Amino acid sequence: MSAESKTDEGGDYRLQGGPWASAWKLAAGAGVLGLGGWAAGHSSNPQRAAYSYLFAFLVFLTIGLGSLFFVLVQYLTSARWSVTVRRTAEFFMVGLLVFAPLFVPVVLGMEHLYPWTHVSAEHGGGHESAPHEGGHGEHGAPAAATEHGGGHGAGVYSQEDIERAVHHELLQHKAPYLNRNFWFLRALIYFAAWGLLAWSFYRNSTAQDGSRAEGLTVRSARLAPPATFVFGLTLTFAGVDWIMGLDPTWFSTIFGVQLFSGSVVAAMAVLILTTLSLRANGPLTRAVTVEHYHDLGKLLFGFNCFWAYISFSQFFLIWYAGIPEETTYFHARWGDGPWKNVSLLICLGHFALPFVFLMSRNIKRRLSLLSLGAAGMLVMHVVECYWAVLPNFARNVLELTPQDPASLQPHWLDLACLVGVGGVYLAVVFQRMTRHPLVPIGDPRLSRSLRFENF
Amino acid sequence: MSDTHNEPQPERERRPVLLLAEFDSAGSVLHAAEALRDAGYKSFDAHTPFPVHGMDRAMGMSDSRLGWIVAAMATAGFTTAVALITWANHISYPFVVGGKPPLSIPAYAPVTFELTVLFSAFGAVFGMLGLNKLPRHHHPVFFSDRFRSATDDRFFLSVEREDPKFDLTKTRELLEGAKATHVEVIEDEVP
Numbered sequence: 001m002s003a004e005s006k007t008d009e010g011g012d013y014r015l016q017g018g019p020w021a022s023a024w025k026l027a028a029g030a031g032v033l034g035l036g037g038w039a040a041g042h043s044s045n046p047q048r049a050a051y052s053y054l055f056a057f058l059v060f061l062t063i064g065l066g067s068l069f070f071v072l073v074q075y076l077t078s079a080r081w082s083v084t085v086r087r088t089a090e091f092f093m094v095g096l097l098v099f100a101p102l103f104v105p106v107v108l109g110m111e112h113l114y115p116w117t118h119v120s121a122e123h124g125g126g127h128e129s130a131p132h133e134g135g136h137g138e139h140g141a142p143a144a145a146t147e148h149g150g151g152h153g154a155g156v157y158s159q160e161d162i163e164r165a166v167h168h169e170l171l172q173h174k175a176p177y178l179n180r181n182f183w184f185l186r187a188l189i190y191f192a193a194w195g196l197l198a199w200s201f202y203r204n205s206t207a208q209d210g211s212r213a214e215g216l217t218v219r220s221a222r223l224a225p226p227a228t229f230v231f232g233l234t235l236t237f238a239g240v241d242w243i244m245g246l247d248p249t250w251f252s253t254i255f256g257v258q259l260f261s262g263s264v265v266a267a268m269a270v271l272i273l274t275t276l277s278l279r280a281n282g283p284l285t286r287a288v289t290v291e292h293y294h295d296l297g298k299l300l301f302g303f304n305c306f307w308a309y310i311s312f313s314q315f316f317l318i319w320y321a322g323i324p325e326e327t328t329y330f331h332a333r334w335g336d337g338p339w340k341n342v343s344l345l346i347c348l349g350h351f352a353l354p355f356v357f358l359m360s361r362n363i364k365r366r367l368s369l370l371s372l373g374a375a376g377m378l379v380m381h382v383v384e385c386y387w388a389v390l391p392n393f394a395r396n397v398l399e400l401t402p403q404d405p406a407s408l409q410p411h412w413l414d415l416a417c418l419v420g421v422g423g424v425y426l427a428v429v430f431q432r433m434t435r436h437p438l439v440p441i442g443d444p445r446l447s448r449s450l451r452f453e454n455f
Numbered sequence: 456m457s458d459t460h461n462e463p464q465p466e467r468e469r470r471p472v473l474l475l476a477e478f479d480s481a482g483s484v485l486h487a488a489e490a491l492r493d494a495g496y497k498s499f500d501a502h503t504p505f506p507v508h509g510m511d512r513a514m515g516m517s518d519s520r521l522g523w524i525v526a527a528m529a530t531a532g533f534t535t536a537v538a539l540i541t542w543a544n545h546i547s548y549p550f551v552v553g554g555k556p557p558l559s560i561p562a563y564a565p566v567t568f569e570l571t572v573l574f575s576a577f578g579a580v581f582g583m584l585g586l587n588k589l590p591r592h593h594h595p596v597f598f599s600d601r602f603r604s605a606t607d608d609r610f611f612l613s614v615e616r617e618d619p620k621f622d623l624t625k626t627r628e629l630l631e632g633a634k635a636t637h638v639e640v641i642e643d644e645v646p
Contacts (some may be wrong), residue, residue, distance in 0.1 A: 312564060319561050320553060361522070453508045 013437035018281050024430035027423045032422025038105060041413040051393040056417035057106060058243065058385045059266075060425045061099050062259065065235055067092035068194065069260075071201050071233060075217075075224035081295055083449035086289040087205065087440050088275050092267065092339050094202040095429040102189040102421055106242070107184075115161075116178040116248045119171040119267025125174025147243045159423060161396060168398055170249055178248055186241055190234045197227050208442035217444060230331055246392040250329050254314045261307035266381040268300040269374040276371050283438045290365050291453050299362030304358070308351040338408055342387050350380040370382055386414070467644040472595050474614045474626050475602065476635035481507045484610035487633035488513040491614065494629060498618035502596065502611040524582035532574025536567040578594050595643045613641075 014019045041049035045278065070089045074082050098322075108118055171178070201220055208216045236256025244255050278284045316327045333339045354377055363369045395406035440446065463516035478484040485507055491499050492634060501510055544550060545557050584590065596602050596613050605611050605628050612635075614626050624641065 316561055316564065320555075322554065361518070451508075 004291065013283050013287065013439040013441060015283060015434050015438065016153045020278060020281055021434055022367060024427045027428035027430055029423070030419050031421075031425075031427055033424050033425025034418070036414050036420075037413065037416030038420050041416065042105070042108065045111040045411075045413070046109065048393065049413050049417075050106070050112040051414035052411060052417040053109060054113060054242070054246075055104045055386050055389040055414060056421040057099070057102060059382050059418065060387060060421050061096075062263035062381070062385070063266050063270050064092060064096040064198075064425070065194070065231075065260075066097065066263035066265070067098060067271070068198055068201075068231060069264055070267055070271065072224050072228050075201070075221045076228065078221060078445075080445045080448040081292065081452040083443050083445050084284070084439050085271060085275055085292055086295065086443075087282075087436070088268070088278065089271055090202050090205055090440075091429045091432045092274075093198045094272060095425050096194045098425055098428045101196065102424060102433075103191065106240065107187075107375075113392075114178075114183075114245050114248070115396075116171050116174065116245065117180060119168065119175055119178070119414055123385070147340070161398065168249075171398075176249060177230050178245065182389070183241060183245075186237060188237055189431050190238045193230050197223075197230065201227075205440050205443075206436050207442060208444065209437055212442040212444075214444045216442075232256075232260070235263070235344060243388055246389065247328065247332075247397040249325060249397060251378055252318070252326070252329065254310060258307075258310045258314055261303060261310050262381060264303040265300065265307050265377055268303060269377040269381065272296050272300065272374040273378065274370060276367060278438060281365055287439045287450060289452070290367065292449075293367055293370055294454050297358060297370050297373070300377060301354070301358040301364070304351065304354055304377065308355070311351075328397070332403065333387065333393065335402070337403065337405075339387070342383065344355065345364040346384055346387060349376065350384060354380075382418070390414075470616075470645045471623060471640045472643045472645065473641035474613075474621075474623070474630065474641050475596060475599050475628040475641055476612045476633075477601060477639075478610040478612070478634065479608075479636050481505075481610060483634040484612060485509060485513050487612055487630060487635060490629060490633045491612065494620065496618050496620050496626075497616040498621075500613050500615075502602070502613065503606040504606055504608060504610070507610075519586070521579065521582050522588060524586075525578045528574040528578025528582075529571050531609045532571040533567055535564065535574070536570035539570075540566055554626040562605045569622060595641045598641050598643065599639060601637065601639070 038049055038053055041052070067089045071086060071093050073079070074086050106113070176182075200223060204216045204220045204223075207213075236259075239256045239259040243259070244251065275284055275288050275296075276293075279288055315330060318330060333343050354373055357363065357376075358370075358373045363373065391403060393403070395403040443449075476487065478487060481503065484501060484503060486509065488499075488501055492513065497515075499514070499532065501507070501514060540563055541558070544552075549557060549559070552562075596611070601609070602611060614621060614630070620626070621636075627638050
């Protein structure tokens with residue numbers, strides 16, 4: 001009953017001083033520092049900077065996308081239990097808006113990241129062997145290509161490699177999809193779609209704080225089904241373009257689902273850890289209870305099993321078929337090199353250990369243990385992103401040469417980019433937290449959520 | 456309940472086996488369960504038309520042991536699968552499939568996964584039935600005509616004779632004090 005009367009105030013759910021109110025300044029400072037590190041790295045070691053940055057970009061983009069998915073599911077299912085934690089997910093969701101400007105360094109590094117860029121550029125340059133790919137020459141691509149090809153080169157790709165790439169039959173074949181202009185256009189579509197979805201759900205939810213209009217909940221619920229289709233398609237294609245595109249000779253049809261499952265795991269872990277910390281510092285103390293954490297823990301556990309199922313499915317079919325053009329991905333990550341240990345660490349730390357640890361109801365309901373599990377999952381998410389991106393660094397994927405052993409060491413740029421991208425993203429998220437109540441006080445289902453109990 | 460048998464049956468003694476208390480709201484049945492729990496009763500059950508939040512705690516129930524049964528069955532399924540594959544494919548009839556080396560761990564995964572899940576599911580379903588002492592053909596609460604509304608709009612608590620604190624007058628007083636709208640004694644033949 002006391003919870004019922006609290007819903008009418010709302011002021012109690014705002015951040016009033018404390019470490020969280022100024023957290024965004026700290027994050028912004030760290031972000032500027034980290035991006036400064038990236039900028040320094042970009043001029044001294046552009047190839048490493050590009051890979052480190054893409055890794056960091058992937059880590060936080062997936063957290064934002066996973067949070068968008070969480071919000072979508074709450075509206076799809078008209079969920080009552082989750083209303084008190086939904087706003088926190090919405091803050092992480094609306095942070096997606098900042099990834100469009102954060103994408104600029106990826107574009108700056110694309111020559112180093114994506115070997116197919118050399119193909120399409122040369123293509124448009126009026127190569128005689130490229131009759132089917134006209135139209136690119138008019139957009140200024142050949143000038144950039146000449147500059148890169150001739151001058152300082154593009155990392156591991158020598159002029160000779162680039163020539164070979166141009167004539168690489170597979171890449172020629174894929175050029176109608178894997179070319180600069182279409183790649184830019186797709187990226188534009190992804191960011192537009194994510195921005196639009198994130199902003200629509202966020203605006204509907206926050207507008208309801210003041211107006212209490214139930215129609216806003218209905219509007220979000222109507223938007224959710226088409227939004228889910230858009231979400232699934234954009235996430236899949238973004239994964240193909242940005243991560244699978246690192247090795248254009250390789251393909252996996254389950255890659256998008258694999259990325260999606262990891263995103264949701266990371267978002268659930270972040271949601272658990274953030275609400276626990278907000279709870280310890282005040283505003284959510286009574287709004288988010290053990291019952292909510294029990295359910296969040298179940299979702300974390302369930303989606304991690306889903307992640308393992310999908311990841312193993314990807315590996316298993318490739319392993320069984322043993323077709324060279326599919327096995328390259330796992331050769332680079334298993335083989336004889338140090339990546340084998342990282343692969344084993346992911347098998348154990350991302351699946352086996354958390355599977356056993358998070359299974360018990362008692363552990364999910366004991367918040368210190370749950371936060372330990374969530375923190376572990378988050379660390380493993382970072383490791384997995386690193387493992388997805390970095391094995392392509394300093395390896396000529398077109399000729400299937402092994403990675404240069406000297407470049408296997410972790411680099412300070414990895415950390416700098418992680419701090420940079422994370423700082424900027426979290427600055428936006430935390431700044432939003434200071435602007436709105438941490439619980440959607442106008443949601444018609446709020447009182448049900450406050451009283452929620454598991455059976 | 457009408458006796459359709461014609462052969463003479465030895466008269467069995469009918470004795471009170473249950474006290475059945477009826478309530479008209481979820482709140483009052485919840486508080487009555489708390490009252491029983493606080494008075495030290497253990498063998499009692501609640502019958503409600505829908506799940507009542509907090510009833511587990513109100514009845515002082517401990518965690519279900521079902522999880523341990525499922526865990527044991529999962530381990531058994533896992534072991535069975537590993538033993539089966541190893542014996543069939545590497546000891547009894549070694550056979551190279553798809554050019555994969557013997558004892559390839561990835562090849563173990565699908566069968567191990569399936570058998571672990573299958574055994575766990577059996578453990579969950581049959582363990583649940585066992586812990587609930589099901590199947591059971593009859594229960595004394597069905598002697599009460601009023602009990603039918605337990606699936607409609609009434610809430611019931613049944614206190615069993617096995618409970619050491621069971622007492623026809625004291626338990627009735629306790630239930631009536633806890634806002635029971637009607638309390639009846641259910642009798643059954645006791646062998």
